[in-house]
Amino acid sequence: MVKKILGLFMQQAFVVEEKIRQSTKLATSDLLREVGNTLNGYTSNEVETQRERFGENVLIHKKEASIAQLIFESIKNPFSLVLLTLAVISFFTKDYAAVTIIVLMVTLSSILGITQELKSTKAVEQLTEMVETTVTVQRKEDLEVSSRQEIPMDELVVGDILYLSAGDIIPADVRLIQTKDFFVTQSSLTGESEPIEKYGDALNEEVKQILEANNLVFMGSNVVSGSATGIVLAVGNETMFGNIAKSLQEKSTVTNFEKGINSVSMVFVRFMLIMAPIVFVMNGITKGNWLEAFLFAISIAVGLTPEMLPMIVSVNLAKGAMEMSKKKVIVKKLNAIQNFGAMDILCTDKTGTITQDKVTLKYYLNIHGDADDRILRHGFLNSYYQTGLKNLMDLAIISHVDELEQKDLFNNYRKIDEIPFDFNRRRMSVVVENINTEKYQLITKGAIEEMISICSHAEYNEVVEELNDNLKQEILNRCYEYNEKGFRVLGIAHKKLDFTSPLISVEDEREMVLLGFLAFFDPPKESTKDALQILNEYGVRVKVLTGDNDAVTKYICNEVGLNVQNFMLGEQVEALNDEELQLVVEDVDVFAKLSPAQKTRIVQQLHKNGHTVGFMGDGINDASAMKVADVGISVDSAVDIAKESASIILLEKDLMVLEKGVVEGRKTFTNILKYIKITASSNFGNMFSVLAASVFLPFLPMMPLQILILNLIYDISCTAIPWDNVDEEYLKEPRQWDAKGISKFMVYFGPTSSIFDIITYLILFFGICPLVFGGSYGSLSPEMKILFISMFQTGWFIESLWTQTFVIHMLRTQKIPFIQSRASLKLIGGTLFGIVVGTLIPMTFVGKILDMTSVPALFFAILIVIIIFYNILTSCVKYFYIKKYSRLL
Template identity: 55%
Template sequence: MTVFKKRKEEAKKAEVKKAKALKARLKQAAKLPIMNLLDMLDSSMDGFDETHVEEQMEMFGENVLTSKQPDNVWKRLFDAFINPFSLILIILVVISYFTDVVLMPDKKQDWTTIIIISIMVISSGLLRFIQENRSSKAAEKLNEMIENTTRVKRKGKVATEVPINEIVVGDIVYLAAGDMIPADMRLFQTKDLFIQQSSLTGESAPVEKFADHEQDDKPTIEYENLVFMGSDVVSGSAIGIVVAVGDETLIGSISQEIQEKEETSFEKGMNHVSWILIRFMLAMVPIVFFINGFSKGDFVHALMFAISIAVGLTPEMLPMITTTCLAKGAYQMSKQKVIVKNVNSIQNFGAMDILCTDKTGTITQDKVVLQYNLDVNGNEDDRVLRHGFLNSYYQTGLKNFIDIAIINKTQEKEMFEDIVDRYEKVDEIPFDFNRRRMSVVVKDHQGKVQLITKGAVEEILHICTYVELDGQVMKLHEDMKDRVVQVVDRLNKEGMRVIAVAQKTNPKDVDAFGVQDEQEMVLIGYLAFLDPPKPTMKAAIEALHYYGVNVKVLTGDNDVVTQAICKQVGMDVQDILLGSDLENMSDEQIKDKVDTVDIYAKLSPQQKSRLVRLMKEKGHAVGFMGDGINDALAMNQADIGISVDTAVDIAKESADIILLEKDLMVLEKGILEGRKTYGNMMKYVKITASSNFGNMFSVLIASAFLPFLPMDPVQLILLNLVYDLSCTAIPWDHMDPEYLLKPRRWQADGISSFMKYFGPISSIFDILTYILLYFVICPMVCNGLMYHQISDPSMQLLYVAVFQTGWLIESMCTQTFVIWLMRTSKIPFIQSRPSAILMSLTTISVLFIIALPYTPLASYFELTGLPVIYFAWMFGLMFLYFVGVSIMKKIYIRKYGELL
């Protein structure tokens, strides 16, 4: 194990130990009487003075979540230029400097090779730097923490507002509805306190918290007298003592675990591709060097030529083409109101074959709505809604999420004004947690008085003597109670939270009512609530399945609710695994299940992360979509983290992509952009690798048999530069619709087979061009003489110039032609056309090389004009080349299933 890996392992163990210590401290705080806890934290009910605050902050740290700092501009600049291909070119520049400048007399020094290679490196690096710098700025804005304050008791003062980052362990904090929990706290006084902690647990409904100290041992998050940073107060009030702050909190421990991003499938694939191409180059270059050195007797010139071969075999524009493809994808996504924080994630989008998603806030709307207002038989009944509305509207306590849902539904049905105009409030019996119900008394314009009660079903049944059934009031017998329970159970299994509604007409002729009046009431029906799925979710899942992406739900919520929601969006809900099941399963057992089970419920953040890791180990490219703290670990572990709507800060920090609108059909567009990006990158990699390999193999053969170099080093480098510049249009090329139908992962092994099949085709036509030039065209220009028959040095130079010019033009034409031919598995130009920009730029590049021998630059590159007959011959060769490549395409597709 390396020193780096050892340190990383040690740091990981330290984090685990720290997390265990935190959980132990929180559990201890939950079980201790409050005075004992105050003593343990060296605090008191009077709060701290300023000196003690500073001491506590020095001991336990500031109440701030530390996050990984973004790379500075110099680090990003360094990373943009330092990659395997750029390093090779930089090494070649250094070697060229010594061979072409240092070791040469002043009059023979040649900077051309150095300048051209440097242009390649600089243009590729700068484009990559510019795009990643833009993405980084967007990410920095997203990672800003929200500033907030909270009420704290400090010695000698009344409770005052202080910034959250100034909270210390032992502080006495006051909480009210709408407050954000500023730290992990133990409660010692509560009043009707409901906490929304879905971002931590995945539970859609708020949970009730109490002040009593707990004795039973349970998971930390389940203690009813503990509240945690990252949660919010929905209703009620409380006072608590701070037990942990900053990185020591539960959310802080999760934040620390996401600092190191896992290597994604895209990064692994790019590295694999890079080293395959580098190995080809390292194998070919020494062979070329030694063959030319021994056959020509000039090892310095042979080294220069070998350097040119190395440049020719190096797809130096791969980083630039890759970055351009990714940047184009990011730009297209920005039109869909999507922020792409990490441009590499665009390709991962296309590679993704499993999308894991949280339920609450991702599949669902993360808000409770009134789904049904039903009579006792389970039939829709607006009278039940009217009574529920009167109860919720006229109660004076803080309206919770159920009251708001009832009022909203009444407004939707346009019943609001009518009901309010007809009734006035007489009295109310407030809610308390022992009764688990609340009542209001109202009177209509005719003087009719009603006591209306709503609450937990079992509590309402307890106070009801009668039931209203089909418009008739009758005794509530046991069989009817059983029938009520059956209806409620059915609704519960559909993932709904159910409360019952009862009423009593003209209860008594007094103005003051109490709990004793909640008796002999009439059960009239139920109100069923649901956190419903987003409207686009079903269509989004269908679209994902169409494109070969399997959707899996990983949630902290309970299994009944999860199954009900998943059924509504069209998922298979037959098989489900719970967090408790996973605890008793080995990694191998879970791997056997991940392909068949689509729903996982009651999961901890660590279990979500474990599932994602095991899916990746099984060979899947995994995306994770979530918006809560409990999703951050899994999002960080995934190949692509996707956050939706208004996620918590840690979820945003973990995400690679953030959707700014609730239209989840953007996922489909992202997948298509990712696959287009991959397809265009593979066009460059495969076509360039095979074409370069074929050309360099041809050079190797020519070097062994020709009495001169088939192409000057500077010509070879010029050819490579012009070709690579024409390839910069590839990111804007079209992809065939059929290609986009399945996930696309980097498969470096396919590059080797592609080179073996198509490289020799290129070599065959290069050799035919050699024969044409050496035995026909060159003698035609040199008075019918072959090279070995010529004694005049100037005539020999002309012979060589004609040959090198002819092969330069043929090489540029075939390399461009192969782009047009092999960019699609269909018949080019008839069934599939290149984009206008690709067609234009490649055509301009070919025309530039053809025209170059007839310009003043010709003498500098040692080129010369060619007879017209050569172009007629070349046209014939290009036609044969088209036929040969088309036949090989069919053979290749038949063997491997697809071209790219």
């Protein structure tokens, strides 16, 4: 049966691949006939027909998991596996009550974990839908009016006419029919990171490997530069990417968050593996009952196991994601929350983050600095006719012309060809034809230094002169003056083309005539200075990594209070090897004129220095750096590849929004640490108490089943920790996983609770129990000894629960609990519930099943005194701990 299903799957995949292979040789008209479309696009009815026939453009890697699969996934953590192992051992030793309790604990943890996992998955899906990726297609309305439309990616169908440009993610498998300097990366499919140029012509020969066909692009690739038109051949699971995803269950990369959780888990497991055998041996030797000692050791092992940890983590992350969404921060990957909170360096572009993202064209000047409408006209033709990703300066030029009501500029021209922008040339060109004169003109716009490098002449008042060194220096000096005032400057050049078929390449961008320059202004945001100061207070150092020139960058950074004393350009970065750059990046906060590769190198070196690095960007030039950063941050208006590379999406491009997200990330991580550290110290303290009891008491201080119930009640009360308040000082600095720190915490605070456990032992053994039963343990009859043991065990059960519960409030804050820092109402309610239930159990039928009995009122009076002194001692230990290690959690 399995072979048959696999055979059908392979046969279907072969049919789709063969269809794609054959399409490479078809002319555009034949291909359109095959898919039943025209260049005018489908109607809405035709779209529905195609969707029913070929399916939706959605990747479904696997079927929805069954309940059994979800349960299996939920118990694949070290704690649940340890507990189940102990349950099996208890079964063979016929301790069925222990088996029941352990299975109940694992089941409860699994149910809560599954519930929260489903909730968090649904929450992430809902949040991700808020940041929808769209594609541009040609579609017809019902009235047969054809137009380009932006539609969600999942609404794409086979046969759609698709338009692609720089920054786009390829949304399906597509046969190209028209391209212009179109480069894509296919690393997600082939592993090759170098861009590949693609063309729109039909192939003469059949390709052996369709991934190598130069007129096909595939889902999962992304556009580096240029533009293209194509016809969709396959969508969703029928794409090459979809077939790979179905046939290969790729193992996901272990994140820093998962590594941290695993390291913490192993701390608990090691302590359990050491302590449980010691308890077993000591009780076996002192009590003589090795079976009872073995069962007790098992219950101790269970007591050391924080089986609710996976559930607590899931709840914290899901709650954190929802809270962050209220602050306009969308979490695509839940595990990124910890890295977001741990971030101590934020690398960001300048435009739109530090500045207002409202670029306006202020001046259009000739080479001698005089206003000249001719410069504006050439700039408009260049920006209007380019088909690549229009940046803010292109939009500013077009908007300015609209305001001047000069839109008829393009009526006398038509576009012939273009050379898209790339980050090495830092310029772009278009060829236009004057309809009236039938003459061709190449118009190029770009960074002023790059423009001067390709110009041999300059034009002033329609007089062309040689661009000599003196004139070059004059132009550069004038542009630099504008740069120093915060203006971004682009040069404009042109060249007449005399040939009849003016299709151009980069080689044609030479010996041009410089006309002048355009000056743009993007003022700094009023909130940026305050945002930088707040981020600094929260331990996040901001570094600006921009492709803009040095003078503009210095001006803007000075305005917002960033240190520009140590300043570095891309060419200086390029001259350093990795070891040298690793030292330099610590001191330099502002980098300018960077290429995408240089941004990536800087992030990598900061990471090598031990920093948790966030990178915030919205352009195709930022995607690589975002991928290597610990946490990639983008905005919902970013290009597709930037949003795909990010794990955090901001609904508002503002550092103030980022600060709110960082704070929420730290709250989430702090509440996870609270459960881990408090539970660890409490459980470790219980082990010390048990060791002391094993040496001095003639019986077990608590029955194995009683320990299991105690642990269950405590864990249930801890489920409210994700909703706890977090003190301000915990939010002021980045937090990292620290397994050694957890061990230190256990060693300090565990024995503290043991002191009062031992005091309780003494009071119960030499005071309350002899007082109630009229004599010491050794002088009582066997029947009275049983009652003596029952009251002793009940007393320690109640005291242990009270101290464990109160210590949550003592150790959740560095301040004085209940006075300087109050827990959330949910946590107060949860812990109060645990105390009440645990105290009442001995008085119920459950208490009888557990061999418990009621304790006298005198015990509770003494217990209150014990709790008061326990809190005082814990406060003293807490003071010395903070003094030595600077922080509590």
